[in-house]
Amino acid sequence: MNFQFQLRDYKKQNGTQAVRLRFFTSSKDIQYLDTGVSVLKTQWDEKKQQVKKNTLEEQLNASLNALLNEVKMLYYKNEGVSAKRLLQIYKNSKKYDSSSxxxxxxxxxxxxxxxxxxxxxxxxxxxxxxxxxxxxxxxxxxxxxxxxxxxxxxxxxxxxxxxxxxxxxxxxxxxxxxxxxLGLIEKNPLKGYEIRTVNTKKESLTIEEITLFEQYDIAPRFKSMVLARDMFLFSFYTAGMRFSDVCKLKWENVTDTEIVYTMGKSEKRAGATRYIPITPKLSAILQKYKTNKKYVFPVLDKCKDKDIEGIEYTIFIANNKVNRAIKILAEHIGITKHVSMHIAKHSFASYAVKNEVDLFHISKLLGHTKLSTTEHYLRDFFQKEQADVMNKLFGK
Structure with missing residues (x-):
């Protein structure tokens, strides 16, 4: 990396020109950094790279040398970086408080x-x-x-x-x-520090328990419970659509034959758009809410499109309400499992495994980009299936 001070061609009203630090690795990788020092052209010694014939020349030269040394130190700590990257590292070191x-x-x-x-x-x-x-x-x-x-x-x-x-x-x-x-520190001080996680059992409902949910008679006056059940079942029949995506689903995402939407949690990655065929079960749920104008489910009807925080807060509150409602519903039915909206995804995965759907298709339906993610996700389900196989082979 080459470093050199030089005067800008532009003259200010007082006749001075700014001194810039020029650093480069090649003719295509050149960057400039303003030093904050401005002098007359007659006060700049290009050969010695310093200020001359100026009452503050000692102070100004000290400032230039300090800056040069600071940039060089950053380069030595990040050896091999381009001039463009070095400038970014320097700016970040000034933008953030490197001590706190x-x-x-x-x-x-x-x-x-x-x-x-x-x-x-x-x-x-x-x-x-x-x-x-x-x-x-x-x-x-x-x-x-x-x-x-x-x-x-x-x-x-x-x-x-x-x-x-x-x-x-x-x-x-x-x-x-x-x-x-960003160049604030040389290395992660926690690299290699091990934090252990505990495998938690994934609860899921059987298809028989899902059917009990569908068939349980809820009085029409309990509208919030009816809505909670419909959203839970909708998630199950859409291969575990996340609650936030269920809330944000608009009628423009629904065609005569399929539901097309982009997963909010993964919208920036490839494969985030999902295509869910409208089965008879889904069609029946959709028909109940066809009078809604914008959103399929009436959770975000009062929210403004650009009020992102308002939308997220409304979804957070709605998620708690729905989880409470389906928990109460499960207790009425006689299901002792810890039921929540997220269990709909687990239940779909378990149902797919039991019906011998291959791993590749389960992965795509769950919205995973890697089979390894699906294998990890289905670990508990496969272990239970292995136990069932052993019981069939050697059980009475």
């Missing part, structure tokens, strides 16, 4: 919120709030495996479950990796 990790964490959350990933931002914010409670000030240099162990124990004492703790650390790792990428 908590401030940087907050800036990433704010950026996430600006990108309208509201639910992600809220989740990250809850993790940061815990971190602030544990330590009101935290620099990047404070973080270490020993610090992580103390934080892990603190979370455990507060009643956080292992998987919740793992989620907190997963987010923290992502933040630290971001800091590395």
């Amino acid at each position: 990790m908590l401030d940087f964490y907050q800036s990433i959350i704010d950026e996430t919120r600006m990108k309208e990933a509201i639910r992600t931002a809220k989740t990250y914010q809850s993790y940061l709030d815990k971190l602030r409670t544990f330590s009101s000030y935290l620099s990047f240099t404070d973080i270490s495996p020993l610090w992580a162990k103390d934080y892990e124990l603190w979370l455990m004492k507060r009643g956080n479950k292992p998987n919740t703790i793992a989620s907190n650390f997963k987010c923290l790792n992502a933040i630290l990796n971001k800091a590395v990428k």
Whole structure:
């Protein structure tokens, strides 16, 4: 990397010209950085690369040398980067407070919120709030495996479950990796620190229990429970459509033969658009709500399209209400399993496995991009199937 100071051609009203730091690796990779120093052309020594014949020349030259050394140090720490990348690293080092990790964490959350990933931002914010409670000030240099162990124990004492703790650390790792990428720190201080997760059993309803849900007689006056059941069954018959996507589904997504929508959680990746054929079960549910003008289900009818936070908050409240309603419904039916909207996805997966649908098609129906994700997701279901096979082979 070559570094050189030079005067800009442009002259200011007072006749001075700005001094820029020019650094480059080739004729196609040249960047310029404003030094904040401006002098007359007669006050600049191009050969010695310094200010001359200026009453403040000692102070100005010290400022230029400090800047040059700072940029060079960043380059040495990130050896091999292009001039363009080096300029980005330098700007990021000035944009963020490199001492306060908590401030940087907050800036990433704010950026996430600006990108309208509201639910992600809220989740990250809850993790940061815990971190602030544990330590009101935290620099990047404070973080270490020993610090992580103390934080892990603190979370455990507060009643956080292992998987919740793992989620907190997963987010923290992502933040630290971001800091590395932006050039704030050289390496992730938690790299290699192991946070264990616990495999949780995936509850699912059998097709017989799904049928009980369908056939249970709910009095028409209990409109919220009827809506909750319909949304739950709709999710099951659409191969586990997420609750947020069920809420956001519009009639424009529904044709005579299929439902076409983009998964909100994965909208930026390939394969995020799903095509669900309208089966008789789905058709019956859709017919009940055909008078709705915009959304299939009336959850977001009062929300404005551009009120992203309002929409996410409404979905959050609705999800809690629906989960309470279907839990009560399950108790009336006599189902003791922990029933929620998310169990609809598990139930579909279990039903597909039992009907010998091949892994590739299950993966596509669930909206997974990798078969390995589906294999991990279906691990509990396959284990139960293995037990059934053994019982058939050797049971009485």
